[in-house]
Amino acid sequence: MKKTALLSLIFWGMNLVTGYAQLFEIEGHRGARGLMPENTIEAFKKAIDLGVNTLELDVCITKDNKVVVSHEPYMLSLYVTKPDGTPVTKEEEKSLNLYQMKYKAIKRYDSGIRGNALFPEQQKIATHKPLLKDMIKACEAYLQEKGLPAVKYNVEIKSGVQEYGIYQPKTVEEFADLVYKDIIKLLPPDRVILQSFDFNILKYWQKQTEAGKYKKITISALTGNLSPEDTFKALGFLPVYYSPHFSVLTPERVQFCHEKGVKVMPWTVNEIADMEKMKALGTDGLITDYPDRVLKMKP
Numbered sequence: 001m002k003k004t005a006l007l008s009l010i011f012w013g014m015n016l017v018t019g020y021a022q023l024f025e026i027e028g029h030r031g032a033r034g035l036m037p038e039n040t041i042e043a044f045k046k047a048i049d050l051g052v053n054t055l056e057l058d059v060c061i062t063k064d065n066k067v068v069v070s071h072e073p074y075m076l077s078l079y080v081t082k083p084d085g086t087p088v089t090k091e092e093e094k095s096l097n098l099y100q101m102k103y104k105a106i107k108r109y110d111s112g113i114r115g116n117a118l119f120p121e122q123q124k125i126a127t128h129k130p131l132l133k134d135m136i137k138a139c140e141a142y143l144q145e146k147g148l149p150a151v152k153y154n155v156e157i158k159s160g161v162q163e164y165g166i167y168q169p170k171t172v173e174e175f176a177d178l179v180y181k182d183i184i185k186l187l188p189p190d191r192v193i194l195q196s197f198d199f200n201i202l203k204y205w206q207k208q209t210e211a212g213k214y215k216k217i218t219i220s221a222l223t224g225n226l227s228p229e230d231t232f233k234a235l236g237f238l239p240v241y242y243s244p245h246f247s248v249l250t251p252e253r254v255q256f257c258h259e260k261g262v263k264v265m266p267w268t269v270n271e272i273a274d275m276e277k278m279k280a281l282g283t284d285g286l287i288t289d290y291p292d293r294v295l296k297m298k299p
Contacts, residue, residue, distance in 0.1 A: 025285030026294050027154055028052040029268050030071060034119050034289035037079065037112030039069045040127045041138045048142060050291040054152040054193065055139065059132055059179055061168055064102045067132040067182045073098050073158060073167035078117070081110040099167050103131060119289065132179070136186045152191045154220065154287075155179065159198035172200045180205075180214055195220035195243060199234055206237055220265060224248075228257050241265045246278055246286070254282045272296050 031043025032050065044055050058071040075096035080088040088096060088109070098106060112127040130138070136153065143150060157179055159168055169175045183192055194217050196202055202221060208214040220241035221231050225248045232238055242257050246266035257264050267287040269275050275297050278286050288294065 024279060025053045025265070026051070026291055027054040027056045027265070027285065027287040028291045029056050029287045029289045030058065031055060032289065032291050033116075034121055034270065035292065036123055037116070037125060037127050039071055039129065040111055041130050041135055042112070042125060042127055044135060044139050045142050047291050048139065048146070048148060048151060050294075052151065052291045053285070054154050056154040056156070056287055057132075057135070058156045058158050060098050060158050061175060061178060062098055062103045062106060063100055065178060066103045067179055068098060068103060068106060068129050069132055069135050070098060070129045071158065073163065075109055079111060079114050081114055083108040087114060097167055099169075121290075132182045133186060136182075140186070150191060152193060153183075153187060154193040154195060155183065156222065157194070157196040157198065157201050159196055159201050161198065161200070172198065172204050176201055176204050176208070180208075180217075183217070184215060189215040189217045193218040193220050193241065195222045195241070197222045197224075202235060202239065203237075206235075222267075228253055228260075228262070232260070232262075238262055241284075243267060243287070246274060249278070249281055249283065251281055258282070 028047030028050070030038035031040065032047040033043065036043035036046045039057055047055055057069050059067050060070045060073045062068050074094050075088045077088045077090045077093040082088055107128050109128065110126055111129055112125045115124040116122050157175060159172060159175055164170055194205055199221070202219055205214065205219060209216050218241070219239045220243045221235060221239040223231055223244045225245060228242045231242060238260055239262060241263045243265040246269045249264065249266055254264050263284040265285055265287060266278055266283055269278055269286040269288050270290050272293050275286060275288065275294065279297065
């Protein structure tokens, strides 16, 4: 039996016996970035093998209005290779704007053959940025093939006010509607989380839900160090998740959220000691590049 399959069986067995999945949620960041090329179908399958509850991913928009899975709205020089086999350079990366490229052209750029110097454990493979719909279809088929429980999808809309009309659609309405249409065709709403650092996106999503134009999908407010009080004030409503960088969490912040009925989901927690600290603080789970390290946490 392959090691990943064995780990998956162990983790899912622990879920069934202890109810761990319901108590502490593990989200695979960009799939399993520490182990496989980020935001690729291969990375998401790896995360599934390792027993995550949720696949965390990022989406951008192409010139032909397709939703593509990518953290940056351009070809990052850190790991992307051009169709001619040469690396994308730092000087040219931002000129390779996904919003100005049709998906047919984007697919020709490789996302994994060079690896990622920041993640030495990451496997080097030839791969590419997938469309959101293709990623979901591939993961759903893989879950069925392996006979594994359903996972959730935490979809981050990569949006920034300074990038409107440049690296993304001019309006948050257009961006959100494109993402919503892809999601709702393929997944039940209760298996989707929608997150963003751009609160304009979250506000619009909430408004559409309240108006009955969107089916109810879980909303997560992403932030770097903004307190939960300031986050909720800026949003104007309570999200299901408050999701800050793990380093800013305190027992008081976790307690404040829980008293409001809001779950706490810190990112990106990669060291085992920090994972154990988050669990001890009472967070509802964590987002990590290394889902395999979860198995090394103390019970």
